[in-house]
Amino acid sequence: MEIRELKSFQVVAKELNFRKAAETLGMSQPPLTRLISNLEASLGVRLFHRTTRKVELTGEGLYLYHCSREILEKMEALEKEIRNLKKINKQSMTIALHPAAIHSEIPKLISAFKLKFPGSNIDFIQIPGPQVDRKLLMGELDLAFGVQASKSQQLVSLEIHHQEMGLLISNNNYLSKKTSIKLSDLHGETLIFHGKDDHLGFQKEFEKYLRKLKIHAKIYYRKHGESCSELTEKNVGILITSKSMSQKSSKANFVPFSNITPKLKVYACWRREDQSNVLKALISFMQERQQVPSSEMDYHFN
Numbered sequence: 159m160e161i162r163e164l165k166s167f168q169v170v171a172k173e174l175n176f177r178k179a180a181e182t183l184g185m186s187q188p189p190l191t192r193l194i195s196n197l198e199a200s201l202g203v204r205l206f207h208r209t210t211r212k213v214e215l216t217g218e219g220l221y222l223y224h225c226s227r228e229i230l231e232k233m234e235a236l237e238k239e240i241r242n243l244k245k246i247n248k249q250s251m252t253i254a255l256h257p258a259a260i261h262s263e264i265p266k267l268i269s270a271f272k273l274k275f276p277g278s279n280i281d282f283i284q285i286p287g288p289q290v291d292r293k294l295l296m297g298e299l300d301l302a303f304g305v306q307a308s309k310s311q312q313l314v315s316l317e318i319h320h321q322e323m324g325l326l327i328s329n330n331n332y333l334s335k336k337t338s339i340k341l342s343d344l345h346g347e348t349l350i351f352h353g354k355d356d357h358l359g360f361q362k363e364f365e366k367y368l369r370k371l372k373i374h375a376k377i378y379y380r381k382h383g384e385s386c387s388e389l390t391e392k393n394v395g396i397l398i399t400s401k402s403m404s405q406k407s408s409k410a411n412f413v414p415f416s417n418i419t420p421k422l423k424v425y426a427c428w429r430r431e432d433q434s435n436v437l438k439a440l441i442s443f444m445q446e447r448q449q450v451p452s453s454e455m456d457y458h459f460n
Contacts, residue, residue, distance in 0.1 A: 162193070163193050163197040165198075166183060166194065167223075168223065170190070170194060170213070171215055171222075176213065187279040201389075203218040204218070204219070204278055221371070224331060248276065250278070250280065250281065251278075251280055251281060251434060251440070252282075252300050253268075253281070253299070253303065254282075255301060255302075256287065256302075256305055256424070258305050258422055258424055259303035259305075261321075262303075262402070263319050270443075271439075271440055275436070283299075290308075291308055291313060294428065295312055297429070297432070299426045301440065302426070303427075305360060305423060305424060307423075308425075308427045314427065314429075316426045316445070317423050318424060318425065318442065318444055320356065320423040321400035322401065322420075323360075323399065323400050323415070323420045323422050324339070324399070324400075324401060324412055325413050326397040326411070327339075327390070327396050327397075327411055327413055328393035329408075330393040331347075331393055333347070333413065336413055337413070338415065338416035340415075340416050340417050341373055344368065345372055345375065346375070347376070347395070348376040348378050348394065348396065349361075349365070349376070350378050350386050350395040351378065361398060376394045386399075390410050391410050400422050403412075426441075
C-alpha cells in the first residue's frame with residue numbers, strides 16, 4: 159500500500175463515485191481507476207462492488223476506510239509537525255534543574271539535543287521543588303528535571319535516569335572506615351536533610367523506611383546558608399547522597415549500602431497540553447534515548 163493509493167481510496171470511498179472522486183483529486187478517471195485496481199491487487203481483495211449504476215464498499219473496503227482514515231490523519235499531523243521543526247531555531251524554552259539532575263546524565267542529554275537542533279534556545283533555572291508543579295501549570299516553565307514524579311493529572315512525568323545512593327560520612331565518624339553500611343549501623347546516628355521548606359522526596363521516604371525497621375536516627379535539617387557537604391565534613395551528621403553528587407573531599411568518605419541498593423530517580427515533567435514545537439522535539443528525543451533499568455528502590459521501599 160502506498161500513501162497516494164490510500165488517499166485516493168479515501169476520496170472514492172467517501173464519494174462512492176469515481177468521476178466525482180477524480181474531479182476532487184484533480185485527475186482524470188482512468189488513472190484513478192488504475193490506482194484503486196493496483197491497491198486491490200496488492201491487498202488481494204475487492205474494495206468496491208462496481209456496477210454501471212452504483213459503487214458500494216465491500217466489507218474489506220469498509221474496514222480499510224475506517225482504518226486508513228486514522229492513518230492518514232496521523233500522517234497529516236506528522237507532516238505538519240515535521241514542517242514545524244524548522245521553526246525550532248526561533249523558539250526557546252525554560253527548564254528547571256534539581257541539583258541531582260545536574261550531577262546526572264541530563265546535561266549530556268541536553269548537549270546532544272543541542273547538537274541536533276543548534277538553533278534552539280534553552281534557559282536553565284533552579285527553583286524550590288514545591289514551586290515546580292505550579293510554575294509548569296502556569297506556563298512559566300516548559301520542563302523540569304527533578305527527583306519526584308508529579309501527581310498532577312495535567313502533567314506528564316517520565317523517569318529518565320537514576321543513580322545508586324550511599325552515605326557521605328565524615329572521617330571523624332568510625333562508620334567512614336567501613337567498606338559498606340548496613341541500615342542497622344544508622345541506629346542512633348544523625349542524618350542530614352535539606353531544609354524543611356525544601357522538597358525532601360527520597361529523604362523522607364528513607365526516614366519512614368528506617369522507622370518501619372525500628373531503626374531510630376536523629377534528623378538535622380540544613381539551615382539557610384549551610385552546605386550539606388560541609389555539615390558532613392564537620393561531622394554534624396551523615397548525608398544520604400549519590401556517588402556522583404558526593405564531592406571529593408579529604409574530610410569525608412562515600413560508603414555504599416550493603417543490604418539495599420536504593421536509587422535516586424530523576425524525572426522529566428512537562429504539561430500534558432500546550433507544548434511548543436521545541437519542547438515536543440526534546441520530549442521525543444528523551445523518549446528515544448530512554449534506557450532506565452528497574453530500580454531496587456521500588457522493592458525495598460514499598
